[in-house]
Amino acid sequence: MAPLIPQGIINPELNLIFALMLGVGFGYVLEQAGLSSAQKLAGVFYGYDFVVLRVFFTAGITAMTGLLFMNYLGWIDMGLVYINPTFLYSAITGGAIMGFGFILGGYCPGTGIVAAVTGKIDAMLFVLGILIGIFIFGHFFEAFDGLYTGHFLGNIFVYDSIGISRSWFAVLLIAVAITAFIITQMIEDRVNRAEASLISSRPSYFMPSFLILALGIIYLFLPPERASSFREKPPEKIWENVIAGKHMVCPLKVGNQIKNGQDQLKLIDVRSHEEFGEFSLPGAVNIPVEEVLNSRWREFFRNGKREKVFFGNGAGKAAEAYITASRAGYERVFILEGGLNRLFTEVFTDEGIFDTDNRKQARQFFLDGGVKR
Amino acid sequence: MKNQTLNNSAIIFFGVIILALFFNFLTARNYNRSNREVASRLADSRYYDYASLYRELEGDFPGDDYLVIDLRSTGEFIKGHIPGAVNIPAEKILERKLKKLTGKNSKILLYAVSEEKSAGARVLLMGKGYDNVSIIPGGYLSVRERVLDGFDPSHAFYNEDKAAWEYQRFMPLGKRTEAEEGSPEPEVPTPVIGGC
16 A cells, blocks of 8 residues: 555555455456466466466556556645565576466466365465575575675666656557457467357457547646645645744744654754754754655654744744645644744743743753753 | 446446546636645745845845735835835735736735744645745844844844744753763853844
């Protein structure tokens, strides 16, 4: 459930439950497609049965089309989807081992487990072999290390390597899949010496093929992705808050919160990492404006219990971070009025809104090194 | 029979996507530039500076096309403003079509009562798709004091986001060493000299 959990739509604690449900569903589909039979899987190599190719190609292009459109519509964030990085040597070796095992055993790992569950003894041995292989790899990992991490290429995509756009690649892949369906059907018929009556009574797959190809072509001609998504707060709403001054937190409140060590506010330092390294308010986290939207802070900002207060030396940079965060839909964010400069002017000079006792305590607090004793 | 199920699910899949696309085009378009792009532009952009503003007011930059917008209320604007500024109260800045007021490539400079308001307006305008929006640092009072009532070169690069105190001196992240423990009471830190 990769996009849903980081988005905060689903509680991460439910992760394993969803994994179980998806696993059961996947196993069911594999079994229904007949992929728990070694004869069916081996059929691809002998040419009498291409159902494996068709199942996985169909699943692939359906998922691809769905992801492309959901990404376009802003329903999911492709930036949050984990993409396996490419290590060329291990990919080649792994592919060879997998292919060899496929021919030898008649299963791939997923179908092997499905078949083992349905009680096929050869599949159980196949799964045992997988476990032994995992054990050997784990035990001698260091010896394989050079091969395993060799020739790292990062997250590369086929369409980047061959230099075409993502949308064209999607359409081509759909076309290739449909062509493969037709050709493999023809090979199957020839190998099996199918009778003409069987061929003519076969259901037509024209409708689904046509629709998916149509979706691919629609995607090709879509206008560029929209800059705003429906999850974002409209500018008028944000600006209303700013004009009403509801986005400001008074230095007095922040000063009191710091010296009493309460946990109602969460302070966010928007200054650079260098400035933060030299000094910051106790308990503050450092998020410069360009990092506000990073996915690692998503959980932090979505925490509704705390008020999140941006501060810089002044208020300008904090205001920029505030608008960016509000637009992203983060609630209960604020700015420290006047920033650090104002706060410390309040504390260390005799002007401003702090009363004498408060100022004295705050002054002592900071002069003591900001640590409660 | 199985084929019927396949056909139906394919039609539902297709229909949901087409409907979603349709509604996506119907919904209002709030922003013209993505939040991420605005954030990265903010990171490497600088505010206008008082030196340029002063020279601009003195007429040293003829030909440069600037539109200075005063975001304060009309009453405040009448009492005093930067010469040549146009008054658009903050409430109306998002409604006004600024493109009509400016030339195609001209720069928009904002100022308000305080920097936090003009900086915020700038981010929203950038999100709306305006290029070349910058702000005059500080609020109007700061501009009046440092530029309009007599310009002093020490304020040329005045920046409210510059530290007014030497913060690192009195609270080094709570990492005080044992040696400092016995030392006499630290003095109240002195404000940074110069600049502001």
